[in-house]
Amino acid sequence: xxxxxxxxxxxxxxxxxxxxxxxxxxxxxxxxxxxxxxxxxxxxxxxxxxxxxxxxxxxxxxxxxxxxxxxxxxxxxxxxxxxxxxxxxxxxxxxxxxxxxxxxxxxxxxxxxxx
Amino acid sequence: xxxxxxxxxxxxxxxxxxxxxxxxxxxxxxxxxxxxxxxxxxxxxxxxxxxxxxxxxxxxxxxxxxxxxxxxxxxxxxxxxxxxxxxxxxxxxxxxxxxxxxxxxxxxxxxxxx
Numbered sequence: 001x002x003x004x005x006x007x008x009x010x011x012x013x014x015x016x017x018x019x020x021x022x023x024x025x026x027x028x029x030x031x032x033x034x035x036x037x038x039x040x041x042x043x044x045x046x047x048x049x050x051x052x053x054x055x056x057x058x059x060x061x062x063x064x065x066x067x068x069x070x071x072x073x074x075x076x077x078x079x080x081x082x083x084x085x086x087x088x089x090x091x092x093x094x095x096x097x098x099x100x101x102x103x104x105x106x107x108x109x110x111x112x113x114x115x
Numbered sequence: 116x117x118x119x120x121x122x123x124x125x126x127x128x129x130x131x132x133x134x135x136x137x138x139x140x141x142x143x144x145x146x147x148x149x150x151x152x153x154x155x156x157x158x159x160x161x162x163x164x165x166x167x168x169x170x171x172x173x174x175x176x177x178x179x180x181x182x183x184x185x186x187x188x189x190x191x192x193x194x195x196x197x198x199x200x201x202x203x204x205x206x207x208x209x210x211x212x213x214x215x216x217x218x219x220x221x222x223x224x225x226x227x228x229x
Binding site for chain 2: 004006009032034036041042043044045046049051090092094100101102103104105106107108
């Protein structure tokens with residue numbers, strides 16, 4: 001069965017610093033991969049997605065992620081973090097259950113931004 | 116903009132009560148989902164529906180049921196609430212096909228069972 005691991009429960013970075021959030025997946029075939037963000041009091045929002053093709057994908061809010069098949073990873077990056085990026089970030093892998101598409105989420109990484 | 120609304124932001128119920136959580140989406144999406152979110156566990160899929168009156172079990176369906184009588188509305192039912200069902204419940208919707216992975220989420224209902 002597919003699974004997603006986010007090894008960092010909580011990360012703190014300074015405003016303006018770079019950010020990398022780690023995600024590892026377990027999936028037999030070529031995965032469909034996603035990052036979602038949950039800002040305080042908000043629903044989850046899709047940041048970016050990978051289906052195929054270029055392994056470096058760009059998302060909203062200046063985020064990008066790189067798919068590395070050899071490492072089974074899909075890490076999220078941002079060159080310069082803003083205070084408004086403080087949120088919880090979830091990596092997810094797409095799956096098909098009885099032909100229906102659904103997501104398996106990781107446990108999340110909470111990002112704190114220091115001024 | 117897609118809007119997914121959930122009937123309550125906060126709910127407190129007693130053990131053994133029957134609980135209904137309602138979700139409505141306004142973008143004519145075929146797929147709808149119910150998740151629960153717990154610290155350290157992320158989001159876990161309870162049930163999903165890909166059409167009116169159709170449902171599929173997710174990863175943790177025990178103790179829950181669902182109803183989808185209209186396309187825009189997807190209800191989660193706790194037949195007899197228990198304290199271990201205290202959690203944040205998130206509803207989502209999406210289009211069919213590969214777009215089904217691009218889910219739009221509601222703000223969540225924080226349910227406390229005492």
